[in-house]
Amino acid sequence: MQLQNKFAQKIPRTVWVLGFVSLLTDISSEMIHSILPLFLVSVLGANVLTVGLIEGVAEATASVLKVFSGVLSDYLGHRKGLAMLGYGLSTFVKPLFAIATSPTGVLIARFGDRxxxxxxxxxxxxxxxxxxxxxxxxxxxxxxxxxxxxxAFLGPLAAFTLMAASGNNFRLVFWLALIPGFLAVALLTVGVREAKTSRTQESRRNPLQWQALHSLGQRYWILVVVALLFNLGNSSDAFLLLRAEQTGISAPLVPLTLVVMNIAYSLSAYPLGILSDRLGKFGLLLGGLLLYALVYLGFAFVQAPWQVWGLFALYGLHLGMSQGLLLALVANIIPANLRGTAFGFLNLAVGLALLPASLLAGGLWQTMGATATFIAGSLFALAAVLLLLTQRHKYLKDINIK
Structure with a gap:
């Protein structure tokens, strides 16, 4: 506890503010997203294919734009303004969910949100x-x-509480989701300033030029390939939920598996981040990817509901060991004036992998069964681990990227 408090005092106020902005935004977004498929099907009469199309278009849009916004933030040397634009847009389109009378209206709202x-x-x-x-x-x-x-887990809990209290009034929940969204934008506006390090003459150069992309370095591009390879086996969480139900967890309890996962994630990410600053990020990141491989192997052969709950908790631990640490490792090996560009390409690689990953998982499930789906995911994770291990010397030669 003393070690954690010591590090908490060092973390700048801006990082805390950005964290609470994310918290409020996720409450707002997940209040809507957790019940949106039900709204589309039960209220607007959409079919499952339409739900999948809306989600696919929305997520693809977000993945591609992450590159351009990152590049633009490097070129202009202004990050806060773009962050405000993004958070503000996601908040101000939320009334469109509440007034939607057709799946097309929801698609427009979801597109604006993403x-x-x-x-x-x-x-x-x-x-x-x-x-x-x-x-x-x-x-x-x-x-x-x-x-x-x-x-991410308070939002769904709030949504289902409000649904129960209001007699399944979807539109009321959508309207109330505006409140944490507005609070997030207000907090970002008054609580975050622009970093002086963002405003440099170098940031006026086009980050998409070959010279700039080359200067990101081999270690960065290896991490991008690792992220792409790993996420080819990281299919939608929908397959985890289907596996939970298939194993014997009753339908009303299935969504709670994600709550367990997110609790484990939220409780582990910060302490493991602190630990990575003391012991090294590379080893913990490897451990997180390897844990994913083991968890997916567990889902392949799981036989009892109690095992499912444990696997979801371990899945959350994997997220705590990998998500933030990958970003920190990237931040430590790239030039300061290209940080936005680097994070943009990293997110693009992850986003591009998600669609084929889910298609592959669905195809394997349909033709060979659930076991094949999760074994394939485990094998992709192991391939990513092996690639990182072969390049280990590149990441341990500089103490600053521990």
Whole structure:
């Protein structure tokens, strides 16, 4: 506890503010997203294919825009403005969910929401790096991830509580989701300033030029390939939920498995971030990817509901060991004036992998069964681990990227 308090005092105020902005935004977004499929099907009469199309278009949009917003934040040397634009757009389109009378209306709202996410993510992640030194970046990114994840499970809980209290009034929940969204934008506006390190003459150069992309370095591009390879086996959480139900967990309890996962994630990300600053990020990141491989192997052969609950908790621990640490490791090996660009390409690689990953998982499930789906995911994770291990010397030669 004393060690954690010591690091908490070092983390800049801006990082704490960005963490609470993420928390409030996730409460707002998840209040809507957790019940949106039910709204589409039961109220607007959409079919499952339409639900999948809306989600696919929305997520693809966010993935592509993360690159351009990151590049723009490097070129202009202004990250806060883009972050405000992204968070603001995601908030101000939320009334469109409440007034939607057709799936097309929901698609427009969902597109605007993910457009906002695509604009804000890379500049926000770069802001965390701008305000922190390499010695505390693991803790800083872990803290932001922990706060973000708290919002990810408070949002659905708030939605289902309000649904029960209002007699399944979807539109009322959508309207009330505006409140934490507005609070997030207000907090970002008054609580975050632009980092001086963002305003340099170098940042006026085009970050998409070959010279700039080459200067990101081999170690960075190896991490991008590792993220792409790993996420080819990281299919939608929907398959985890289907496996939980298939194993014997009753339908009303299935969503609670994600709550367990997010609690484990939120409780582990910050302490493990602190630990990474003391012991090294590379080893913990490897451990997180290896844990994922073992968890997916567990899902392949799981036989009892109690095992499912344990696997979801371990899955959350994997997220705590990998998500923030990957960002911190990237931040420590790239030039300061290209942070937005680097985070943008990293997020693009992850986003591009998600669609084929889910298609592969669905195809294997349909033709060979659930066991094949999870074995394949485990094998992709092991391939990512092996690639990182072969390049281990590149990441341990500099003490600043421990």
């Amino acid at each position: 457009l906002g996410k695509g604009i804000r993510v890379a500049p926000r992640d770069a802001l965390v790096a701008d305000f922190t030194s390499p010695e505390i970046r693991g803790a800083a990114y872990g803290l932001r991830q922990s706060l973000d994840t708290i919002g």
